[in-house]
Amino acid sequence: DAGVIQSPRHEVTEMGQEVTLRCKPISGHDYLFWYRQTMMRGLELLIYFNNNVPIDDSGMPEDRFSAKMPNASFSTLKIQPSEPRDSAVYFCASSLYSQETQYFGPGTRLLVL
Amino acid sequence: AQSVTQLGSHVSVSEGALVLLRCNYSSSVPPYLFWYVQYPNQGLQLLLKYTTGATLVKGINGFEAEFKKSETSFHLTKPSAHMSDAAEYFCAVSENSGYSTLTFGKGTMLLVSP
Numbered sequence: 001d002a003g004v005i006q007s008p009r010h011e012v013t014e015m016g017q018e019v020t021l022r023c024k025p026i027s028g029h030d031y032l033f034w035y036r037q038t039m040m041r042g043l044e045l046l047i048y049f050n051n052n053v054p055i056d057d058s059g060m061p062e063d064r065f066s067a068k069m070p071n072a073s074f075s076t077l078k079i080q081p082s083e084p085r086d087s088a089v090y091f092c093a094s095s096l097y098s099q100e101t102q103y104f105g106p107g108t109r110l111l112v113l
Numbered sequence: 114a115q116s117v118t119q120l121g122s123h124v125s126v127s128e129g130a131l132v133l134l135r136c137n138y139s140s141s142v143p144p145y146l147f148w149y150v151q152y153p154n155q156g157l158q159l160l161l162k163y164t165t166g167a168t169l170v171k172g173i174n175g176f177e178a179e180f181k182k183s184e185t186s187f188h189l190t191k192p193s194a195h196m197s198d199a200a201e202y203f204c205a206v207s208e209n210s211g212y213s214t215l216t217f218g219k220g221t222m223l224l225v226s227p
Binding site: 004031033042043045048050055056091093098099100101102103104105106107109 | 145147149154155156157158159162203207208209210212213214215217219220
């Protein structure tokens, strides 16, 4: 398997623009997680899905952030409008069971100017 | 609720020296415990995990960790550090119940000097 795939790997945008991050989980994994990593706050869980249904979105910072999983092989994290404080590395991870090993993608490094 | 504490945000060792990264957890039920490693500009990679059975767990790259229930600890060790071990290490805990997911510690940066 190719592992968790994320795109783009790098994104530079201007404040106010819409940003869409994409993730393809490992085939057969029922759980998908979105994380944000910054120097100040470390690794934060934003939201996770089970069988394409959002289970816990309590980590989503504010209404500017939204996530969808239209099918088992694709998820998006959207920021609209983006702000400089959203600059971070965003990771997607997937797992077979919620409490078991999570497999991480390479991340998307987002810079909002 | 589960939680993880990693003692020391940075640990420095010399090449060839023992590596010891500390992790303590809290969990209301028997935990699953994990160590992940993150190399610069990469995602997190599983190093080793404990679910049930033998309390001494061996992982990749010569690392091992021991689950000590009485101490609620899961410290990571390696007998001899190599320059390539320089990375950030994350301890994580989950519970074998319901919708439990992994809770990560804040990470420990391992610095290895020649």
